[in-house]
Structures are given as C-alpha cells and as structure tokens.
Amino acid sequence: MPEPLLELDGIARAFPGVLANDDISFSVGKGEIHALLGENGAGKSTLVKIIYGVLRPDAGAMTLRGKPFAPHRPSEARAEGIGMIFQHFSLFEALTVAENIALGMAPELAKGDLRGRIVEVSTRYGLRLDPDLMVGDLSVGQRQRVEIVRCLLQDPQLIIMDEPTSVLTPQEVEVLFETLRRLAGEGCSILYISHKLEEIRALCDHATILRGGKVVATCTPAEETARSLAEMMLGESLSPPATDRRTPGEVRLRLDGLSMASETQFGTDLEDIALEVRSGEIVGIAGVAGNGQTLLMSALIGEVRAARPDAIRLDGRPIGRLPPHGRRKAGICFVPEERLGHAAVPDMSLTENVILSARMRKNLSRNSFLNLQRAARYAGDVVARFGVKTAGVDHAARSLSGGNLQKFVVGREIMQEPSVLVASQPTWGVDAGAAAFIQEALIQLAKDGTAVLVISQDLDELFAISDRIAVIANGRLSAADPVDTLTIEQIGLRMGGQARGRANAPGAAEPAHA
Amino acid sequence: MLRLEPRREPSKAMQVLTPVFAVALTIIAGLVLFTILGKDPFRAIWLIFFEPLTQTYALAELTVKGTPLILIGAGLAMGFRAGVWNIGAEGQFVAGALAGGSVALALHETAGLWIMPLMCLAGMLGGMAWAAVPAFLRTRFNANEILTSLMLVYVAILLLSALVHGPLRDPEGLNFPESRLFSESMTLPILIEGTRAHVGFILALLAIAVAWLFMERHLLGFQIKVQGQAPLAARFAGYSEKRIVWLCLLTSGALAGLAGTIEAAGPVGQLVPALPIGYGFTAIIVAFLGRLHPFGILLGGLLMALTYIGGEAAQIAMSLPSATTRVFQGMLLFFLLAMDVLVGSRIRWAPRQAAG
Numbered sequence: 001m002p003e004p005l006l007e008l009d010g011i012a013r014a015f016p017g018v019l020a021n022d023d024i025s026f027s028v029g030k031g032e033i034h035a036l037l038g039e040n041g042a043g044k045s046t047l048v049k050i051i052y053g054v055l056r057p058d059a060g061a062m063t064l065r066g067k068p069f070a071p072h073r074p075s076e077a078r079a080e081g082i083g084m085i086f087q088h089f090s091l092f093e094a095l096t097v098a099e100n101i102a103l104g105m106a107p108e109l110a111k112g113d114l115r116g117r118i119v120e121v122s123t124r125y126g127l128r129l130d131p132d133l134m135v136g137d138l139s140v141g142q143r144q145r146v147e148i149v150r151c152l153l154q155d156p157q158l159i160i161m162d163e164p165t166s167v168l169t170p171q172e173v174e175v176l177f178e179t180l181r182r183l184a185g186e187g188c189s190i191l192y193i194s195h196k197l198e199e200i201r202a203l204c205d206h207a208t209i210l211r212g213g214k215v216v217a218t219c220t221p222a223e224e225t226a227r228s229l230a231e232m233m234l235g236e237s238l239s240p241p242a243t244d245r246r247t248p249g250e251v252r253l254r255l256d257g258l259s260m261a262s263e264t265q266f267g268t269d270l271e272d273i274a275l276e277v278r279s280g281e282i283v284g285i286a287g288v289a290g291n292g293q294t295l296l297m298s299a300l301i302g303e304v305r306a307a308r309p310d311a312i313r314l315d316g317r318p319i320g321r322l323p324p325h326g327r328r329k330a331g332i333c334f335v336p337e338e339r340l341g342h343a344a345v346p347d348m349s350l351t352e353n354v355i356l357s358a359r360m361r362k363n364l365s366r367n368s369f370l371n372l373q374r375a376a377r378y379a380g381d382v383v384a385r386f387g388v389k390t391a392g393v394d395h396a397a398r399s400l401s402g403g404n405l406q407k408f409v410v411g412r413e414i415m416q417e418p419s420v421l422v423a424s425q426p427t428w429g430v431d432a433g434a435a436a437f438i439q440e441a442l443i444q445l446a447k448d449g450t451a452v453l454v455i456s457q458d459l460d461e462l463f464a465i466s467d468r469i470a471v472i473a474n475g476r477l478s479a480a481d482p483v484d485t486l487t488i489e490q491i492g493l494r495m496g497g498q499a500r501g502r503a504n505a506p507g508a509a510e511p512a513h514a
Numbered sequence: 515m516l517r518l519e520p521r522r523e524p525s526k527a528m529q530v531l532t533p534v535f536a537v538a539l540t541i542i543a544g545l546v547l548f549t550i551l552g553k554d555p556f557r558a559i560w561l562i563f564f565e566p567l568t569q570t571y572a573l574a575e576l577t578v579k580g581t582p583l584i585l586i587g588a589g590l591a592m593g594f595r596a597g598v599w600n601i602g603a604e605g606q607f608v609a610g611a612l613a614g615g616s617v618a619l620a621l622h623e624t625a626g627l628w629i630m631p632l633m634c635l636a637g638m639l640g641g642m643a644w645a646a647v648p649a650f651l652r653t654r655f656n657a658n659e660i661l662t663s664l665m666l667v668y669v670a671i672l673l674l675s676a677l678v679h680g681p682l683r684d685p686e687g688l689n690f691p692e693s694r695l696f697s698e699s700m701t702l703p704i705l706i707e708g709t710r711a712h713v714g715f716i717l718a719l720l721a722i723a724v725a726w727l728f729m730e731r732h733l734l735g736f737q738i739k740v741q742g743q744a745p746l747a748a749r750f751a752g753y754s755e756k757r758i759v760w761l762c763l764l765t766s767g768a769l770a771g772l773a774g775t776i777e778a779a780g781p782v783g784q785l786v787p788a789l790p791i792g793y794g795f796t797a798i799i800v801a802f803l804g805r806l807h808p809f810g811i812l813l814g815g816l817l818m819a820l821t822y823i824g825g826e827a828a829q830i831a832m833s834l835p836s837a838t839t840r841v842f843q844g845m846l847l848f849f850l851l852a853m854d855v856l857v858g859s860r861i862r863w864a865p866r867q868a869a870g
Binding site for chain 1: 731732733734736739740743744746747749750751752754
C-alpha cells in the first residue's frame with residue numbers, strides 16, 4: 001500500500017429522512033486509482049461532495065497528506081490540489097475550448113499563455129484538443145477532455161471522476177483509461193466513481209464498496225469477478241436474465257426514411273432512419289448520448305410529427321402524422337427516458353398519472369369525463385403486479401424512489417398490452433434490483449408477442465436483453481444485427497460514427513464484418 | 515445563513531390552512547400599522563373584517579362585490595393552473611360590459627325576459643374577443659400573454675371612455691359622459707328586497723360548481739393541470755399546448771366579460787367611464803387566495819369583498835387614508851405567497867461557510 005494521500009475517518013452526513021453517509025472510513029494512496037463502487041443512492045455522490053467541499057460532514061474528519069482537511073467550498077479543495085470531473089459538464093457551447101477553460105479556473109491561473117499550456121497538457125496526456133474550437137461543435141467525449149484538461153492545468157494531486165464513461169464509446173473509454181493510468185504513474189491519485197464493474201476491474205487498484213451509506217467491503221477489483229463485485233454492491237446473489245431466444249413473428253413497427261430537423265440549436269438531426277421491429281423480439285438501439293436518441297424518441301411518441309405519415313408504420317398502418325394518443329390507440333406505448341416530469345407528473349398522484357398515458361387503451365374516461373375509480377384500480381393493479389413500493393395510489397409520483405417510479409412507469413405501459421413498446425433508457429439510474437425486474441418484464445413482454453424497441457446507452461443491458469442491436473451515431477441508424485454476430489468493439493466503432501450504410505433490406509440480418 | 519430546502523411532499527393540510535394563516539398575519543400586521551398611524555387598531559380591524567358580517571345590508575353588499583371577483587377569479591385560476599398568465603381580466607371585464615351594455619342600449623325601447631340572457635351572452639363574447647388577442651399572439655408569435663393582456667386593459671378602458679363620450683352617450687344626459695340608464699328588463703333582478711344583492715351571485719355560484727366539475731373531473735381540466743405542472747408530460751400524453759392556451763384565455767375572458775355585463779346591468783345600471791374599479795386585478799389575488807381551487811375562490815372572493823366593504827366603512831368612520839383597502843389586499847397576497855414558500859420548503863439554518 002503506497003503512502004496515503006487522503007484519509008477519511010468516520011464521515012457521516014444525514015439528509016432529512018436518510019442517512020446518506022454513515023461512518024465511512026477509507027484511504028486513497030498516492031498514485032492509486034481507487035474505485036468507489038455502489039448502486040444509485042448508496043451515498044457515493046454525497047461522499048465526493050464532502051471531499052470536494054460542496055457539503056460538510058455532520059461527523060468525522062479527513063486528512064490530506066497527513067494534515068487535517070476540511071474544505072468549506074470547492075475553491076478550497078482545489079487550492080489543496082483536488083480536482084473533480086462531474087458527470088454533467090459545465091461548459092458554454094457558444095464559447096471556444098480555451099475560453100471555457102479560462103472561465104472555470106482561478107483568475108491567477110488563467111493568466112499568461114493559457115493556449116500554449118492547453119496544447120502542451122493535452123498532447124502530453126494523449127487528449128487531442130484544439131483550443132480554438134467551439135464547444136458546441138465537440139462530441140461528448142471531446143467535451144469531457146475539456147473538463148479533464150481544465151482539471152489537469154491546476155496540477156491536481158487527486159482527481160475525482162464521477163461516472164466518466166457513461167457518455168463515451170468503448171474506444172474513447174480506452175483512451176481515457178490510458179490517460180488515467182499515466183496520471184497515476186506520475187503520482188496523481190484518482191478516485192473513480194462508477195457502477196460499471198468491468199471498468200473497475202480493468203482500471204482500479206483498490207475498491208471501496210458502499211451500500212446504504214456504509215462501507216460494506218473493500219477489495220482489489222482485479223481479484224474479483226464482475227459477479228462477486230455486484231453481489232457485494234447489492235448484498236444479494238444475482239441470477240443473470242434468461243437469454244433464451246424468441247422466434248420473431250411479423251413486422252410490427254417499421255421506420256422508413258424518417259428524417260427530422262432538431263428542435264434545438266446544437267441538437268442532432270435524424271437522417272433517413274430505417275428499422276423494423278418484429279413481434280416477439282427486442283431490438284436495441286445503442287449509441288452515445290446526444291446522437292439523436294432524444295429526437296428519435298420524440299418522433300416515435302409523436303411529440304414531433306414526421307413529415308410523411310408512412311415514415312412510421314404500425315402493423316402496416318401509417319402513423320407518422322398521428323398525435324401521441326392516436327398512436328397509443330393504434331397499439332404503441334412508450335417509456336420515455338426522464339421519469340419525473342416527462343413520463344410522470346411529479347405532483348400528481350399515481351392514479352392521475354395513469355390517466356396520462358393509459359386513458360385510451362384502458363378506457364379511463366367516458367365522454368371526456370375522467371373515470372377516477374377505474375384509474376385508481378388500474379394504478380393499483382400496476383403497483384401490485386410490478387411490486388411498486390408506495391404508501392398508496394393517491395400519493396404523488398414525486399414521493400416514490402427512482403426505481404419504484406420507473407417500475408410504475410414501465411408497468412403502466414406494459415399492462416396496456418401494446419403491440420409495440422418503445423422504451424428509452426428503461427433502467428437508467430435505478431437500483432440493480434429494479435433494473436433486473438424491469439429487464440425481466442421487457443423480456444416477458446416480448447415472449448408474449450409484443451415488438452420491443454429499447455434505446456439505451458448501456459451496452460451491457462442491450463447485450464443482455466436484445467435479439468438485434470442497431471447503433472445510432474450522429475442522427476443515423478445502422479442496420480440492426482443479431483447480437484450473437486456482434487462484438488462490443490464493432491458496436492463501439494459504429495458508435496464512433498463509422499457505421500456501415502443503413503439497412504437497405506430491412507430486417508435482413510447480414511453477418512457483420514470484423 | 516438561511517437556506518430553503520424543498521419538502522418531498524408538502525402537507526395537504528397546510529396547503530389548505532395557509533390562507534387562514536395569511537389572513538391572521540394580515541390582521542396582526544394591520545394592528546401594528548394602525549397603531550403606528552395613531553388610530554385605534556382594534557376598532558379599525560373590527561370595522562374592516564368583522565362588523566360587515568353583522569349587518570344584513572353589508573352581507574348583501576358582500577355578494578354584490580363578491581360576484582365579479584368570484585366569476586373572474588374562477589376563470590383566471592384555470593389559466594394559472596395551466597401556466598397561462600392572463601393578467602388582463604380588467605380589460606376583458608370592460609370589453610364584456612361594453613358588449614353587454616351595447617346590446618342593452620340598442621334594445622332600449624324593447625322589453626322581455628330574453629334581453630338579459632342575450633346581454634350576458636354578448637358580454638361573454640366581448641370578453642372572449644378581448645382575450646382572443648393575447649391567445650392569438652401567444653400561440654402564433656410566442657408573445658408573452660402577461661404583457662399583451664395587461665396592455666389591452668388600457669385599450670379597453672380608453673375605448674369605454676371614448677364610447678360613452680361619443681356614440682353611447684345618453685342623448686338626454688346633459689352631455690355627461692354616461693350612457694342611458696338600463697331599463698328594467700336590462701337590469702338584474704334583485705334577490706333580497708331593499709338591498710343590491712342580485713341574481714348575478716347565483717350565476718357566480720353556478721360558475722364555481724361548473725368550474726369544479728371541469729377542473730376535477732373533466733379531461734380538459736386534467737390536461738390544464740398537466741400542462742401547468744409538467745409541460746413535457748403534457749407533450750408525452752399528446753395534449754396540445756396551443757389548444758390549452760386558447761381554452762384558458764377564452765374561458766377566463768368569457769367569465770370576466772360576464773362579470774362586466776353583470777356589473778353594468780346590476781349595481782351600476784348603465785355604462786360609465788368609472789365602471790372598472792380593479793375587480794380584474796383583485797381577482798388575481800382571489801385566485802391565489804383560493805389556492806386556484808373553485809371552492810377556495812368562492813371563499814377568497816367573499817373575503818376580498820369584505821376588505822372592500824369593511825375598508826370603505828373604516829375609511830369613513832375613522833377617517834383613514836383611502837389606500838387602506840389596497841394596502842390590506844396587498845398584505846394579504848404578500849403573506850399568502852410567503853406562507854406558500856414555507857409550505858413548499860423548509861428553512862434550514864446552515865452555517866455560512868457551508869454554502870458552496
């Protein structure tokens with residue numbers, strides 16, 4: 001064990017109703033890549049906010065290089081050589097790389113030949129970056145480099161990275177890991193927060209595992225399996241989702257020549273999307289965030305109408321110009337990515353929230369008057385069948401935990417027995433138990449004959465549940481190939497934009513070339 | 515340093531109780547205010563808030579003042595629920611009074627039971643027409659309806675003034691800027707003999723019942739609430755924002771227009787330039803005081819009517835400044851909004867250093 005750089009001793013922090021951190025102690029050595037592993041809600045974010053001076057602990061102490069360390073604000077932590085790369089970047093799209101970097105630094109550091117230093121640091125660590133480019137024109141991976149370079153320019157001794165790979169292609173992840181290893185080799189410590197087990201096994205020297213705000217285990221990740229790490233993280237043993245393949249039936253959902261201009265300035269346009277989803281199969285759409293998934297989802301829901309009715313067909317019927325409720329009536333249901341505020345109204349009860357999307361198919365109104373009894377019964381059915389933990393259907397959606405609300409939203413759609421279900425990031429940000437449950441439910445739905453389309457940035461998930469996977473990059477969709485003919489690397493290349501031409505014979509699954 | 519932390523699920527009981535607390539705080543602040551002014555604070559508060567409730571005449575007046583406030587408030591609340599901020603109900607009130615009043619003046623030599631409903635219908639159409647302008651500008655050009663509806667208030671008031679100085683002036687009125695007095699078929703029947711309480715109040719109660727049914731049980735009311743609370747969820751469900759904007763503005767315009775006609779055909783009995791006395795603005799307070807809920811608005815409207823009547827009585831009896839009523843209405847809204855913040859969030863005392 002190298003000499004410790006940062007030591008935590010008995011850190012505790014409570015929020016109203018939860019003890020987010022409970023007596024947490026561990027240490028990060030100099031030049032060590034230390035993983036902080038845990039499910040959503042395990043207390044990782046609270047802990048790093050304490051280290052970075054955003055929050056103060058209720059109890060416990062920290063030492064940095066053997067001296068007491070209690071930052072009151074992030075600038076104090078930075079002055080002590082701690083840098084942080086957040087999951088969500090704080091960059092201005094309409095400014096250049098150099099301007100963005102200068103804005104995020106202490107004024108005295110931003111003086112002098114900043115441009116030259118940016119070029120120097122970025123070449124030294126293999127993070128190619130042109131300081132004069134507009135951030136709005138950069139990919140997400142490049143934007144992350146801006147954040148990393150900004151951090152490196154301040155000569156950090158400890159870099160905290162919060163889920164850094166969730167926005168990267170597998171190839172970009174490799175580049176990032178090389179950079180991190182080089183930094184560690186130079187003596188910089190890294191606190192790496194993730195719930196991606198393979199990454200942690202590949203990268204980290206040590207891991208501290210949090211569950212329910214407590215340290216439940218420490219280990220050397222390379223000596224563990226992904227499964228044993230997951231079990232430590234969850235505190236229960238896992239069974240992998242059933243992977244028996246289903247026999248696809250006839251085409252239910254067919255996209256053909258779906259093009260659409262983005263609604264926002266730096267958004268991605270959809271170009272000539274073609275795809276077929278058959279009854280009984282799950283088709284996955286992989287891709288790095290920001291490559292047109294949001295717009296594709298809007299186009300499928302009908303929030304934005306297609307130019308031609310026949311760009312989207314449901315059971316052969318053109319629905320491209322139908323509004324969302326018309327599409328639902330025709331037999332297609334949706335699970336959007338954002339639970340609170342998009343899929344559900346936060347301050348409305350679960351009963352009211354089923355009316356939102358199930359009114360048509362579940363007859364929750366008569367002559368435009370709501371049938372609240374029926375809605376309450378349907379909400380109760382969803383809660384019962386999907387094991388949603390709630391005090392009752394008259395409680396607000398906001399009062400449910402992320403995983404429970406997601407189960408509710410997914411259940412609300414599945415129990416409408418649609419012929420097509422489209423789900424975007426169905427297990428994003430939910431605990432592993434709920435995620436497994438939702439994945440099982442999607443598989444079961446496909447078995448029962450529904451055509452399921454899943455848009456996700458989680459490749460492991462797509463490989464686990466999909467029959468075929470297509471990749472969306474820069475608003476274009478690749479052909480959907482059977483999972484057993486695909487490797488992570490091929491998907492990664494397509495995610496980086498090197499997709500083959502789109503499927504010309506829809507549904508035809510050509511063997512992928514290496 | 516004080517910090518506000520949002521509560522996970524605000525208490526339902528507190529949401530209902532805040533107006534009560536707001537009234538209590540207003541009374542306490544009023545006591546302090548009158549003490550500073552050197553007036554007997556308890557007598558003033560008694561005159562404003564309680565004495566009107568002991569007299570039949572004042573109670574009848576309560577319904578007269580309350581009617582327009584309740585009608586307008588019910589319409590405005592609908593829009594506020596959807597995030598459609600119609601601030602120009604005063605203008606729609608005037609437009610409605612003009613439309614309804616014009617029908618009365620055009621038919622001044624006729625009599626019949628059908629005239630009053632026709633006036634009300636015209637008043638509603640007038641208010642709707644006035645509200646249609648901000649609706650069109652918002653849905654077509656994304657113009658902010660707060661500004662457009664507010665600006666149209668002054669247009670309406672000037673239009674009323676121009677018309678009663680010109681074409682609508684009473685030919686036998688010695689050149690006073692007033693219309694003819696409405697005949698009996700054109701004035702609202704009186705409910706209680708010897709008072710000014712008229713059937714308009716029944717209409718207001720009816721409007722409250724319909725508004726409740728609409729907001730709590732009808733699909734359009736549901737759409738309005740979803741649109742206001744989570745616009746993206748409304749998009750997800752497939753509700754048309756434009757349709758909701760039109761619906762809210764036209765309905766609140768119609769109710770304000772109806773209130774205008776009722777005011778002209780009830781207590782005033784003619785068209786005069788001084789017809790608008792701020793009901794359209796006060797109704798905004800009524801809507802929030804009533805938690806944007808129809809039954810709450812009924813109570814809120816009566817309470818605001820009370821401050822009008824009691825305020826006037828206190829001004830006369832104790833020679834208080836004429837701003838008294840407005841000050842009380844303003845304090846009420848202030849305390850109400852402040853209480854709302856506290857119900858939605860809790861205050862935490864955090865040492866100053868911790869604020870990142």
